[in-house]
Amino acid sequence: MEQLNLLYPKLKTIKGGWLLYKAPGGWGRRKLSLVPPEDCGYTGKILRAACKGPIYIAPLQEQLDTNPLPPTSETFSNMTKALCQKCKTLYPLQVLADHIKSCEITAVEDSVEESDHLDSDGNEPKGTKSPVDHTCPICLKTFPYETIEIHASSCGESADSHSEVADEVLPGCSAKIVDEWQSIPDPIKAMSLYRETQLRNHATQAPLSLYMDMRSTPAERDGALISFYKKTRVEWARPLYCKLEGDCAVGEGVTRFFFSTCIDRLKSGFSVNLSNIGVTRLFEGEVDHLVPSASPFLVDSDLFVVAGRILGHSFIHGGPCLSGLSPAFVHVLLGGNPETATVQLNDCPDLDIRETVKLLEKSELSNEEKNTVQDLAYA
Structure with a gap:
């Protein structure tokens, strides 16, 4: 129990008890089944037996708090951390990528920089654009600072109409490359370009x-x-x-x-x-x-x-x-029709079945061999 509270500190605040559930294998919706505790509660032996898949903690009388933990939580004490360049706070690498998207400290810095460009009446001079708005180099549309990075990461992936504009504004941009690998006839070159594109698009994410x-x-x-x-x-x-x-x-x-x-x-x-x-x-x-x-x-x-x-x-x-x-x-x-697949005798991993199938190569079969083939056909 102490180890669970250390890994999941929010369990300390749960009142009214909780139970563990596990899910069977398979796809889609799966019905959870209870992991029954012993009289003394959950033991290491019970958890090891149930740990073949994910285990779900279900409070009996309260709702479990799902808000993110603060970066100072003791749960992150042993994790590798990095400094956020915006708010100058240490975050675990596992959550730093999500934090960067929502960190708004930069907005304060932008407002300070923006004030330096205002005229004596506090208005923005004509012919200038607010630093809060940014232009996407692919589609040339204007977006707020908070959403420009999210938009640019997917802009042009399915819009062929912007490919010429993107190449003119930003030669070799990812929007063109994503479509380009699909049109390359050489499969080796297409795979290489696809791999390079994927690695480049995610190179700045946490490893x-x-x-x-x-x-x-x-x-x-x-x-x-x-x-x-x-x-x-x-x-x-x-x-x-x-x-x-x-x-x-x-x-x-x-x-x-x-x-x-x-x-x-x-x-x-x-x-x-x-x-x-x-x-x-x-x-x-x-x-x-x-x-x-x-x-x-x-x-x-x-x-x-x-x-x-x-x-x-x-x-x-x-x-x-x-x-x-x-x-x-x-x-x-790779999407071929099973009816057109060329199956060889070596494709059968069961040697007993392989020997039975091999009997069909003979021109005449004995009664015993016919029965063997018939039994396999019925099976």
Whole structure:
């Protein structure tokens, strides 16, 4: 309880009790189920058993305060902080980006600067424009200071009519590049331009931080990777900061090691004990013919969502790709019709089924072989 109050100080003010709930895997709306406490309350054993997914705290008689914590909260004591250049206040990197958008200290400075340009009657001289209003360099429209950055970040992404104006006012602006990569016939060049655009658009955002303890067990490291990629509403094109605890390696080599480890886990499996198996494999079969596992448990656990985020994250940051997939699966994955996919015998990961299908290559079958094929067809 003391640890929860330390991590979530707003729980200290809750009166009337609260309970923990968890949600099953899957998409869309999910019904929460109660995590029953013991007679002495919630113990570490109960929380560890329920921590396979998000846990929700539900007060019984009050509403939990959802207002942001102040930057001086003890919850942020161990987080990396940076100084806001507007209000000169230290904020954790996780909340600094949102704070910058709403920080209004600059408005005071603007009003002071503006007063220096007023005439003797306190009016703005003719032919000058208020510093509060700014012109977007892409669409040439005027917007208030508070909203110009938000508008400019998305201006022109879907408006082709402004592309010529944008190129004239700001050559090489992102609005033109976003559309340009889609029209490049060479897929390698298109992917490269798309990657550069995404990284440039998010280069000033707070970095995503990942700490991997090399002294921990493989299961603990893989569990940390899964938890990292199960986060929702994350912009994966943000800068990435990786650190290996217990290892002196630094720089880009750590990032390459991180992505190589993630791709290797997709091929060989995660060392986590899910569904009572030692290694959880998302893909099955032989090399160059890997296909997704048909386990309903893996689908419900959102691990394939994790796999998709790993692949996209590695691509954006120039990491390795997932090779060895079945050509038939890649055909369907990229939008091809399953009816036109060329399925080979090697695409079947089950060797018993593969031997049965192989019987169809024979011109004549014995009664026993016919029964075997018939049983497989009925299945």
